[in-house]
Amino acid sequence: MSISLGLERVASVLHALKSPQKSFKVFHVAGTNGKGSVCAYLSSILYQSSLTTGRFTSPYLVHPRYSISINEKPVSKVLFDDVHGLVQSVSKRDAIDATSFELLTATALEIFHRKGVDIAVVEVGLGGRFDATNVDYKVGGVLGSVITRIGLDHQGYLGNTVEDITHQKTGIMRRDVPVTVHGDNDDNIRRVILQDAVVENCPLTIVSPSSLRREVDDHGLETVNLGTKSFGSISLSDTPLNGSYQLMNLACAITAIDLAHASLPTVTPESIREGIVNTKWPGRLQLLSASEFTGDDKQQHVLLDGAHNVQAATFLSDYVETLRKNTKDGTVTWVVALSGDRNCKEIMSLLLQRGDRFYPASFGPVDGMPWVRPINMEELKHAATDLLGSKDRVLFVDGATNEIIRDACKHDSPVVVCGSLYLVSEVLAGLPEKYL
Incomplete structure (x- = not known):
């Protein structure tokens, strides 16, 4: 079996499970690099804001269950095996022949439903438009879409140019749902994102390096701050993740939450700070x-x-x-x-x-x-x-x-x-x- 993109099989599995993805709200994240880090920041902040939070990222580390977290902890092996076994049996029973990633996606969404999560943070597996995570969430279910840095990757499946690849990633956009975009993307990438956002009537916010304000105190200590509409100025300097590029990833996560703040009343400047400090993302620097x-x-x-x-x-x-x-x-x-x-x-x-x-x-x-x-x-x-x-x-x-x-x-x-x-x-x- 090779990679097989498409939404029909995963939709059939979810329908048989009585559409578990319609019971919670979602942040959906696509891109070539940085999307996993953005998901880690998002879920940590939401969890610190007293929200029951699910996270689904890929590829998994060590075991498939580690790709699915509830409140910042991997789901138990007992729960994973129970739900994954159910999903596999549904696919076999109805002759759906879902791929391994589609089965894992359906498992994550069913677990989120069973655990009663308020918000799910979902990372695209490959591309976006025809990725298994790009299923039909309920009307109003997607609070925000995030598009991180885009580059040439998986050309055999997504297209041979960055413009083609970008168009596949913008497929996660939902009509009228705000989109946060990493501002370090090239102009030709941003042009495609803008065009596709216009088609979907999506409010678009580009987080550029100029959005970050750098300050140096009397002792020479530099802090980096992001201005937000709902939370005032938020310091990004306390991120525990290594790499200067993490500041922009974090800024994208906070901006996405800022844009959806009307639906997230428990998020506060304090919970954002706690979320930043407690973010973990293994295997990356x-x-x-x-x-x-x-x-x-x-x-x-x-x-x-x-x-x-x-x-x-x-x-x-x-x-x-x-x-x-x-x-x-x-x-x-x-x-x-x-x-x-x-x-x-x-x-x-x-x-x-x-x-x-x-x-x-x-x-x-x-x-x-x-x-x-x-x-x-x-x-x-x-x-x-x-x-x-x-x-x-x-x-x-x-x-x-x-x-x-x-x-x-x-x-x-x-x-x-x-x-x-x-x-x-x-x-x-x-x-x-x-x-x-």
Whole structure:
């Protein structure tokens, strides 16, 4: 089975379940990069505002149930297995033949219904227009749509140009429902978003870097603030997520809530601040101690990041520069695995620098997605050798991912594990659950 976009199958499953998605309100988030972070901010703020909150994101880490959260905690295995089993039986009984992602989407929506959530924060899986999450929520059910940064990704399914891809992502727009747009998108992307918003009569708010006000106090401490209509000035500087780009993601989340404030009376400046401080988003610029892999007290960082495309690799490279500055020789040790449809040399050229070390890695079969396969490690080794200019800097460990990381930690440099969320998922699967 391969990726099969369309809304008919998931609609049939939901109809058989008596349309659970019509029992709660929704924030729907699409984009190429940043949409998961926006969902994490949104759900944390809503939960801190005394709202029963569901969140559905993809791809999942470790196990499908980790893609579904209630009040910032993954749903229990018992609940997940019960509902997922029901959804599978409905699909089989009615000969719907729903895909694994459609079954997971229906499972999330049914769980949200059973747990009586007030708000569901839903991340698009692929594209938007024909994605399984783009189902018929009840009239007035969608409080806001968010479109994050858009770039070239999944061209085989969404189109060969950013304009085509953007049009697929704007498919989540609902008539008269406000849309929040990440302002760092190129003009041609914004043009398509504007045109499609006009067709749907959607109020459009673009969050640009100029929307953020930077202030420096007498001690040289910089704060970044966002002005809102409903909550006054909100400081973004307390976000616990790494990466300067997170300020814009957070600004998009707060703006979406600001635009829907009439339907969210329990949200206050205080609950927004609490939501920001308590946001967690594993596998994205996640700093861990090397001791988790080596078992000793080695003072060294291991950075996990699911960067899997050119745009995300650029953001990762910017952040890694801060790690390079704190090392003796500015070198980094990389552990990389990429999916088979990626241009490995283009992505790796944004990351690797002469003098770095490189370990090729892989990942195992992805549950329910047999078409997802890693690039052969020999191909990664060849690309790294060309970029580093020496095969001596390309190392190899015949073992599991966490064994590769343990070996990488022998070197006196930061270790960066990246290239695929499926790789990151394998790493986290071997660590205590507190990191999820």
